[in-house]
Amino acid sequence: MLALLGLYDGTPGWAQVILLTALVVIVGSNAWVVILFVRSRVALHHLPEPYETAPPELLWVAVVPALDEEVTIVDSVGRLMAMDAPNTVVLVVDDGSTDRTPELLEDLRRQVPEGSLAVLRRDLPDARRGKAAALNAAWRHVHDVLLRTGPHAGSDPSQVIVTVVDADGRLDPDSPRHVAAHFADPGVGGVQSLVRIYNRDHLLTWCQDVEFGIYGELYQLGRTGWGTAGMGGNGQFNRLAALDSVVRDGDEGPWRDRLTEDQDVGLRLIEAGWRSRQEVRTAVDQQGLPGLRRLYRQRTRWSQGNLQAMRHLPAVARAPVRLGARLDLVASLLNPVWQGIVGLSLVVGLWLFAVDGVPFWTSAMPWWLILVTYSLGFTGAVLGTVARSARRTPWAWLVGLLIAQPYALYSWLLFPVLVRATLRLLARRGSWAKTAREPVPAPA
Incomplete structure (x- = not known):
């Protein structure tokens, strides 16, 4: 300069x-x-008023992809079981785990009310094909089993909220009543909760907490008024009918095999005409990475996923949103x-x-x-x-x-x-x- x-x-x-x-x-x-x-400061003062309790007509399906997660799975699933919503099912996709994950899940299932915890076991060669494949298996299970048999048979997909939580995630129990207020708008297809780092007692993990806070409180919240907030994978809420709408012939499900499959599905929901929002009054906590080597590996994957996402440029340039939102997306x-x-x-x-x-x-x-x-x-x-x-x-x-x-x-x-x-x-x-x-x- x-x-x-x-x-x-x-x-x-x-x-x-x-x-x-x-x-x-x-x-x-x-x-x-x-x-x-x-825009984020304006949006902060126009967030919808949360419900006293989550509406009983909504069915919350918390999907947890798990591959060798014996260290965190009990903690994460136990917190999801405490979600403050009358109709909740926790669906864990055991993606071919070889550690104690299956045994721990079986112990948990014996301790909770029947039907509240489902475990979908996947074995090779179907297993270990990536997070997108695991999520698609959960999507098929919801349609083929959960909505066809048992107490939730016949549920309207527009009233089913699929919640994606990583195996280290700690979702706030009151998340449903905040998120449900956004889904009162039938045009909303996705809501992303704020992401926090719970082991932020290390300088590197503290910086990651700041990073996620900035992304949610500024960038994501700034896009909420446009209806173009992105989906982040952990703490991601999607209307099942919205996910169904982006499935095309030949697809295994809504998610595609991308390094940032969450970003990809969020963009396709926007391209299909659904609105997406950010909720900052409730959060999902996850582990930060205290070592530079693991952090670089994780962020390189995210960065490569961002490069892959550039293939969406022609579609988002034509997305059915306001001009300012399209320019922001591009x-x-x-x-x-x-x-x-x-x-x-x-x-x-x-x-x-x-x-x-x-x-x-x-x-x-x-x-x-x-x-x-x-x-x-x-x-x-x-x-x-x-x-x-x-x-x-x-x-x-x-x-x-x-x-x-x-x-x-x-x-x-x-x-x-x-x-x-x-x-x-x-x-x-x-x-x-x-x-x-x-x-x-x-x-x-």
């Missing part, structure tokens, strides 16, 4: 082009964040491009410093340029952390400003995953090992 202001004569023309492009991207991204910040899908441009500008800056001796700063530069540079680099982080803090403390701006500094460094720490994800995509490598869980502390 400084070279573009004429402060460094002789900077190569190609470098100035890259820096100018990055400057345009950064300014545009900051403007985009400001718009979503304002810009969001192009995030890997924007991140790549900004990252390349950093590499160029370092190259100019190391090879041509171009300094990042000189004493001759005006003071106001410090403020401009800071605002360009930290606006998104500050507004995000303020949005995250606003419902928890009256000192949101001060807290947000302080948190933004380490969080911005954490964001740059994750930048290399884009390079690795791109290389994997080009090499057509799509296999991934599941994320290992941390032991769950015993209740105090």
